[in-house]
Amino acid sequence: MDLFVIFLTGLTTGGLSCLAMQGGLLASVVANGKEQEHDAIVEKKQLKTEKNKKKYLKKLQDSNFSLQSFDQMDWLPVGMFLGAKLVSHTILGFLLGALGSAITLSLGVRLAFQVFTALFMFATAMNLLDAHPLFRFVAFQPPKFTQKMVRNSSKSKALFAPVVLGFLTIFIPCGVTQAMEVLAINTGNPAYGGLIMFSFVLGTMPLFAIIGVATAKLSEGWYTTFSKVTAYALIAMAVYSVNGVLIVANSPITLQKVAEPVTYFFSSERFASTPSAPMAKVVDGVQHVTIHILNQGYSPQYVKVQAGTPVELTLQSNNTYTCALAFILKEFDINTFLEATDTQTFAFTPMKPGKYTYTCSMGMYTGTLEVT
Missing domain, CATH: 1.20.1250 (Growth Hormone; Chain: A;)
Incomplete structure (x- = not known):
């Protein structure tokens, strides 16, 4: 550069x-x-x-x-x-x-x-x-x-x-x-x-x-x-x-999680009849998930995958210069730094259902990976 x-x-x-x-x-x-x-x-x-x-x-x-x-x-x-x-x-x-x-x-x-x-x-x-x-x-x-x-x-x-x-x-x-x-x-x-x-x-x-x-x-x-x-x-x-x-650290207690019941009550998601995020696509027995690293955060911010099925996670950045480049998904040992324009792929198999936070190293930009 x-x-x-x-x-x-x-x-x-x-x-x-x-x-x-x-x-x-x-x-x-x-x-x-x-x-x-x-x-x-x-x-x-x-x-x-x-x-x-x-x-x-x-x-x-x-x-x-x-x-x-x-x-x-x-x-x-x-x-x-x-x-x-x-x-x-x-x-x-x-x-x-x-x-x-x-x-x-x-x-x-x-x-x-x-x-x-x-x-x-x-x-x-x-x-x-x-x-x-x-x-x-x-x-x-x-x-x-x-x-x-x-x-x-x-x-x-x-x-x-x-x-x-x-x-x-x-x-x-x-x-x-x-x-x-x-x-x-x-x-x-x-x-x-x-x-x-x-x-x-x-x-x-x-x-x-x-x-x-x-x-x-x-x-x-x-x-x-x-x-x-x-x-x-x-x-x-x-x-x-x-x-x-x-x-x-994906702690169960954060300011966002404490305020979540209040924000959910006033959000449109409370009245939605369908899930807010579709399940990941499965190709040849592998769930494929792509997260775009943007200057303003991550897209999508909510991802759903099935427990017990391998996941291939692809991270893509394009002229990005913010904290979002430092991507962490702690529960699955993903801790990486992308270049401004980069593509990185990770494979893991989620076994335990739950919601896991992916975030930048400062906790400024976040998203959720839900295992069902």
């Missing part, structure tokens, strides 16, 4: 997909940076009591006060986060091109890191809301040798945490990122593999930078309000992330 096309993919669908997956980490970087900055202000003013601290911060809010250092704290954490993300993904692309699929992460490991990210976002939210001193552990402290290298303590923190979180993004890739990783593997060339990941992540950076700096700018003089809004947004992102893991 042309590197410019890869860059454009990152600039468009890749940026949006990655923001949905990693936006919480970026929000955490900005929020923690602002909290540390305000703590430094309060400490400098030697405000010992909590009452005096709140009174001083309220004064800043009422006057829309802005320190000169705010400008630096707007772009520095975001820049370090994105820089670390770019470097880590370029290194990853180099390794993928050199070693191939031998170093790719398993589904279980990817889901574990996604859960870890959700827990981190939730803990950050609780820290911003001052729910309990325990949650202050999410404010990363740089090693002492790093603090000696960077004399200003607040600047040291501003450099350290975003770099750590930026590197961690390689463990929580969105579906489009995973598709780019497959391209890097298929090159068999370390240099070109690195260029693929570099071009893609570079394309995603403008959107991340705009969101990150804009968030920081909006927070000037409004720290208390910003903290609460960010905390609630992080909680929502954490719930969304965990729900995606539950969908991929």
